[in-house]
Amino acid sequence: xxxxxxxxxxxxxxxxxxxxxxxxxxxxxxxxAGVLNVGIEGxxxxxxxxxxxxxxxxxxxxxxxxxxxxxxxxxxxxFAAFALxxxxxxxxxxxxxxxxxxGATGSVFRLLHPAGTALGRAPxxxxxxxxxxxxxxxxxCLAVAVALFLGRTRFGLALRAVGERAxxxxxxxxxxxxxxFAATLFGGACAGVAGAAxxxxxxxAFVEGxxxxxxxxxxxxxxxxxYREWRILAGAVLFGAASALQFRLQAAGSAxxxxxxxxxxxxxxxxxxxxxxxxxxxxADLARPFHARG
Amino acid sequence: MTWPRQLLQSVAAAAVAIAVAGVALALLGADPLRAxxxxxxxAFGDSLALETTAVRAGPLLLVGLGVALSFRCGIWNxxxxxxxxxxxxxxxxxxxxxxxxxxxxxALPLxxxxxxxxxxxxxxLAxxxxxxxxxxxxxxxxxxxxxxxxxxxxxxxxPLQEASGAYPQSDAFPDAARLAxxxxxxxxxxxxxxxxxxxxxxxxxxxxxxxGLRLRAVGFSxxxxxxxxxxxxxxxxxxxxxxxxxxxxxxxxEVTGVTGRLFENLGSGYGFTAIAVALLARLHPIGVLPAAxxxxxxxxxxxxxxxxxxxPSVVVQVIEALVIFFSVGFALPRRGGG
Numbered sequence: 027x028x029x030x031x032x033x034x035x036x037x038x039x040x041x042x043x044x045x046x047x048x049x050x051x052x053x054x055x056x057x058x059a060g061v062l063n064v065g066i067e068g069x070x071x072x073x074x075x076x077x078x079x080x081x082x083x084x085x086x087x088x089x090x091x092x093x094x095x096x097x098x099x100x101x102x103x104x105f106a107a108f109a110l111x112x113x114x115x116x117x118x119x120x121x122x123x124x125x126x127x128x129g130a131t132g133s134v135f136r137l138l139h140p141a142g143t144a145l146g147r148a149p150x151x152x153x154x155x156x157x158x159x160x161x162x163x164x165x166x167c168l169a170v171a172v173a174l175f176l177g178r179t180r181f182g183l184a185l186r187a188v189g190e191r192a193x194x195x196x197x198x199x200x201x202x203x204x205x206x207f208a209a210t211l212f213g214g215a216c217a218g219v220a221g222a223a224x225x226x227x228x229x230x231a232f233v234e235g236x237x238x239x240x241x242x243x244x245x246x247x248x249x250x251x252x253y254r255e256w257r258i259l260a261g262a263v264l265f266g267a268a269s270a271l272q273f274r275l276q277a278a279g280s281a282x283x284x285x286x287x288x289x290x291x292x293x294x295x296x297x298x299x300x301x302x303x304x305x306x307x308x309x310a311d312l313a314r315p316f317h318a319r320g
Numbered sequence: 321m322t323w324p325r326q327l328l329q330s331v332a333a334a335a336v337a338i339a340v341a342g343v344a345l346a347l348l349g350a351d352p353l354r355a356x357x358x359x360x361x362x363a364f365g366d367s368l369a370l371e372t373t374a375v376r377a378g379p380l381l382l383v384g385l386g387v388a389l390s391f392r393c394g395i396w397n398x399x400x401x402x403x404x405x406x407x408x409x410x411x412x413x414x415x416x417x418x419x420x421x422x423x424x425x426x427a428l429p430l431x432x433x434x435x436x437x438x439x440x441x442x443x444x445l446a447x448x449x450x451x452x453x454x455x456x457x458x459x460x461x462x463x464x465x466x467x468x469x470x471x472x473x474x475x476x477x478x479p480l481q482e483a484s485g486a487y488p489q490s491d492a493f494p495d496a497a498r499l500a501x502x503x504x505x506x507x508x509x510x511x512x513x514x515x516x517x518x519x520x521x522x523x524x525x526x527x528x529x530x531x532g533l534r535l536r537a538v539g540f541s542x543x544x545x546x547x548x549x550x551x552x553x554x555x556x557x558x559x560x561x562x563x564x565x566x567x568x569x570x571x572x573x574e575v576t577g578v579t580g581r582l583f584e585n586l587g588s589g590y591g592f593t594a595i596a597v598a599l600l601a602r603l604h605p606i607g608v609l610p611a612a613x614x615x616x617x618x619x620x621x622x623x624x625x626x627x628x629x630x631x632p633s634v635v636v637q638v639i640e641a642l643v644i645f646f647s648v649g650f651a652l653p654r655r656g657g658g
Contacts, residue, residue: 064458104645114648117396117458118599122644125592129637136632137348234634242462249459285474292466295459296449304454 033156035270040157041228043266045070045220047165049244050251050258051172052216057248058176059209060189060202062313064120065105066217067241068127069098073221075131078232079138082146087226090148094222095215101127102214106207113315124241132234147230161223165259168216173255185209189309192316202316217241239292246295252306261298268294326602330647334600334614337642344638345631355629362624363617369624371507375578377616378515379404379590382570384597384608385522386563392526392603393539393559399446399461400567401591402468403439407568408575409472410438412480412490412582415497415575427497432572439568440561442468447560451553457560465591473584480582489583499577509577518566522605535559567591589637593619596640599647615640 049066056063076097081090105123108114139145153159176182187195188205196202220240225232243265251258272290280287342352363373383400390397411431419427442464449455475481476488483491499509526532535555537545542552570590575582593615600614601607618640622633 108645108649112649114645118391118595118644118648121398121592121595122641122648125596125637125644126641128592129634129639129641132634133632133638134348136634137350140630239463239466242459246459246463283474283478285470285477289467289470292463292470296455296463296467299455299459300449300453303456 035267035274037153037157038270038273039263039266040162041266042269043262044161044165045223045228046240046244046247046265047259047262048161048168048223049217049220049241050247050262051165051168051255052213052220053244054248054251054253054255054258055172055176055185055216056206056209056213057312058189058253058309059185059206060192060309060311060314060316061109061206061210061213062116062120063102063105063109063210063213064117064242064245065101065123065127066120066213066244067237067239068124069101069214069217070221070224070237070241071127071131071235072097072101073218074224074236075135075221075232076218077222078148078225079134081148081226085149087149087151090226091219091222095218098214098218098221099211102211102217105214106210109315110203110206110210113317116313116315128235131232135232135234145231148225148232150230151226159227161219161227164219165262169255169259176255186309189311192311192314196316206316217244220244243291243295246299246303249303249306249308250298252302253308264298265291265294326604326607329650330600330602330607330611333643333646333650336646337639340642341635341639345635350631351629352631355625355631358628359618359621359625361621361628363621365624368506369620371505373613373616373620374508374512375616376619377612378512378577379570379574379587380594380597380616380619381515381608381612382518382573383567383590383594384601384612385518385605386566387594387598388601388603388605388608389522389526389535389566390559390563391598393535393555394542395556395559395563396456396458397443397446397461397560397563398458398595399443399464399564399591400594401587401589402461402465403442403564403567404571404574404587404590405465405468405472406442406564407435407439407571408582408586409468409475409480409571410568411435411572411575412493413475415493416480416491419497421494423494423496425496427494428499428576431497431576432569435572435575436565436569439571440565442568443560443564444557447557451556469584472582472586476583482581487583490581493576493580497576498580499573507578509573511573511577515570515573516609519605519609526605531558567594589619592637593640596643596647599644602647 049070053066073094077090077094080093101123105119109116109119151159184200185205188202192202247258247261250261268290272287276284276287345352362369364370383404387400411434414434415431446457446460449460450457476490480490482489499511502508502510534550537550538552538555545552574586597608597611597615601611618636622636625631626633
């Protein structure tokens, strides 16, 4: 038997890892189709606020989750409209999504809850075992589904073709923009679920900017995982463990100041990128706009 | 495109962004016209409002210039915020811990230099990661933003905290390390004159010097630049160093000219707003000057707007994002096109 403190650490590792895995797997599908979406941070944040507001208003986890997916997909639509249909630069468009999400969630939250009014608590998705609930199951299923879809289906092959050689895919009669659009929406939906997990599971409140870089860490995980589902999951667990340990040290009254401990995920991400980013081969047409002939 | 057309498009992008935000506010039950009135009053209504707008424009101008320069060269420096924090931190460390209580006339130039160097070093880290380890500067500069903000938090809770230990902030700077106010002004400091001169200096550098031509060449086509014996790697480092130095200088100007001490969230939002500034300026150094004033006015007026019309000040970020969308989505010439 493992002892109680270890079990707690494992559970908290899974809790931190799951939202990262969900967001990263969604981003993976987008990137394999050639869409670099740096706006998933903002889509997670929008998902978190939507889940909080709808969850508080209805008390239903399911409705909260649906609202989170809808809010994140709305931002994904906006991103797609500019990055895919207007051929605006994807990095600038994604950054604009992030700024928009920060401003819009902040404005809506402050308008709905003026200073001094009591905040409700979002309904929680319970755990069947420490660290195990619907979100964990969803992340695992998503990894299996994405692996099967990309590797074993005709649609997955078409999607990868669009990411590797958009021109060639186009010549084969695949609608590049439509595939990328679908992949972007899927990535947005996953980011929305990841954001919902933050308020329906990891905490029961919404705080402005509460994603605190998780979307960017998820982006880094795709690179760290070398565009492979299982290595992305492993990376998410590594980051989950780092976060869990860091909070454990804080709670134990470590000699290190908490500000330095809070730095761990970001420094670890940079280190991991420095070690692995150069080695993973990105889809050849990643972030390259496609101009349909017509 | 000729510049009057670019100017027209920028004005249209800003106007449409403000109109869309107004409609959204009306849908949420606020009074957008009253909010706009309060905002304009808060930004330009009296001399103090005007000075506040000018003071806010300074850092936006400097960070925005750095963003414009790097984006023009195809380098996505999203790290203005972190570089500004790094500059403010270095300047504060030097002034409150390195120079003693009577620092003399060298204090100010040294503090500004320390800020620019620290900002440059922070950005150079991202450049080296990209050149030697293949790490996209988009991710590294964003991650370095988080790290810099936490470094400032650590410093003002720890080694740089004021002697009394009352608040998480540094000691107040001695007078010798404070920038003088402009004659007859109560907030606007002489650093703003330096900031306002820099767009012209950068314009000369970019469009009238061989080094500037090399930078722009990399932006047009890294491969073509390589054939012309221009090393994209070296230019990447150079662009990020200049861009980071500008943001670091902004941080140093903020602590020496405005706050007189370091605390958390000093540069809150300047880094992201600067991206909107640069894009509204169509990445042109001279255009950054009016664009910085536009966003400084939004920031300066947002407090008054919140008080008078109960519209949250963060709505300004929505306007920033919309300006970015409208600037890149509708106005830039589209390549190819079949």
